[in-house]
Amino acid sequence: MTAATFRxxxxxxxxxLFFGYLFLPLGIMAAATFxxxxxxxxxxxxxxxxxxxxxxxxDQRMWQALGTSLLVGxxxxxxxxxxxxxAALLLDRLHSRAxxxxxxxxxxxxxxxxxxxxxxxxxxWREWFGVTGGLFLTILAQSSFIAAYAMLLxxxxxxxxxxxxxxxxxxxxxxHGQVFRRITLPYxxxxxxxxxxxxxxxxFENYNTxxxxxxxxxxxxxxxxxxxxxxxxxxxxxxxxxLIALTILGAVVYExxxxxxxxxxxxxx
Numbered sequence: 474m475t476a477a478t479f480r481x482x483x484x485x486x487x488x489x490l491f492f493g494y495l496f497l498p499l500g501i502m503a504a505a506t507f508x509x510x511x512x513x514x515x516x517x518x519x520x521x522x523x524x525x526x527x528x529x530x531x532d533q534r535m536w537q538a539l540g541t542s543l544l545v546g547x548x549x550x551x552x553x554x555x556x557x558x559x560a561a562l563l564l565d566r567l568h569s570r571a572x573x574x575x576x577x578x579x580x581x582x583x584x585x586x587x588x589x590x591x592x593x594x595x596x597x598w599r600e601w602f603g604v605t606g607g608l609f610l611t612i613l614a615q616s617s618f619i620a621a622y623a624m625l626l627x628x629x630x631x632x633x634x635x636x637x638x639x640x641x642x643x644x645x646x647x648x649h650g651q652v653f654r655r656i657t658l659p660y661x662x663x664x665x666x667x668x669x670x671x672x673x674x675x676x677f678e679n680y681n682t683x684x685x686x687x688x689x690x691x692x693x694x695x696x697x698x699x700x701x702x703x704x705x706x707x708x709x710x711x712x713x714x715x716l717i718a719l720t721i722l723g724a725v726v727y728e729x730x731x732x733x734x735x736x737x738x739x740x741x742x
Contacts, residue, residue, distance in 0.1 A: 499717065506710040513707045528708040535712065538696035541608070542677050545692060548612035549619055549676040550669045556616065557623025557668060558661070564624075565631045580625075582618035587681030590618055595686050606688025614686045619675045623668035630664035 505513045509522040529535065560579050564572060582590065594614040598604040634657075642652045680694040687695060697709055 502710050503714050503717070505707055506714050508707065511706060513705055513710050525707040525711045528706060529711040529715075532708055534691075535693070535696060535708070538691045538693045539712075541690050542693040545608060545611050545615065545683075546673040546676040548608065549615050550672050552612060552616040553620040553672045554623050554665060554668050556620040557625075558627050558665070560620065560624040561627030561631060562657075564628060565634075580621055583621045585618065587618075587679065588685070590614055591682040591685030594682075606686050606690075608690055610686040610688065611683055611690065611692070614682050615676050615679055618682075619672045622671055622675060626664050626668045626671065627661060630661055634660055 501515055502513075504515045506525055507521050507523070508515055509519040509524065510517070564576055564579070567575065591614055594610060594617065595606065598610055598613075604610055638656050639652050642656055643649070647655075678694060679692075680698060683692050684695060691699075697705075700706075700709065
């Protein structure tokens with residue numbers, strides 16, 4: 474066996490293990506959705522069924538929790554993305570020694586455990602403003618660290634931005650607002666979409682922070698965690714399978730649109 478053949482075998486084995494590690498749990502979870510057992514498992518196999526999709530449809534508390542998660546996710550996008558954009562623009566334009574200090578301060582929420590973020594947010598708003606929890610506090614608590622993710626995305630995009638375009642527009646008589654709307658913002662549009670998507674996903678799956686600031690409202694992750702303690706059924710697997718299918722569908726649609734757009738662009742040659 475030659476060295477090239479050995480490397481191909483090792484690379485193939487690694488890829489099989491890697492993708493198996495990623496997708497095998499998802500496959501088992503999906504298979505459990507169609508098992509008639511009342512527990513989310515594939516062993517023992519009790520027979521094929523679609524009853525858990527009906528149970529999912531009848532679980533009104535789960536749908537309410539899903540609606541709450543979607544509402545919180547939209548609120549986090551509305552708060553975290555503008556905050557992250559403002560922080561990125563400030564750091565990109567700042568060239569003093571304070572830049573390193575401000576960067577460390579703005580990134581520090583990412584290094585803080587979610588439990589600490591949730592408790593500190595609850596204590597601050599309860600002691601100073603009398604807010605004891607709810608959607609408002611959940612959005613603020615999650616945005617406090619998700620905004621840092623958005624900031625990092627914007628900073629990466631701004632590093633490739635040619636600032637002479639803004640200077641030329643200002644020399645031609647444009648105001649700072651016009652420069653931002655017509656030059657900077659269009660350039661940052663892909664980063665804005667990416668940051669919005671990332672912010673929503675981070676909010677949707679968050680549990681540690683949300684648990685302390687949710688008040689009487691229940692998000693999907695908190696609801697599922699409570700079901701684990703009281704008795705989880707494959708209806709949760711059915712919901713997960715639907716979410717995975719929607720994610721794959723969205724990825725396929727995005728790839729199709731991306732390739733169509735690439736074909737429409739003229740050949741540089």
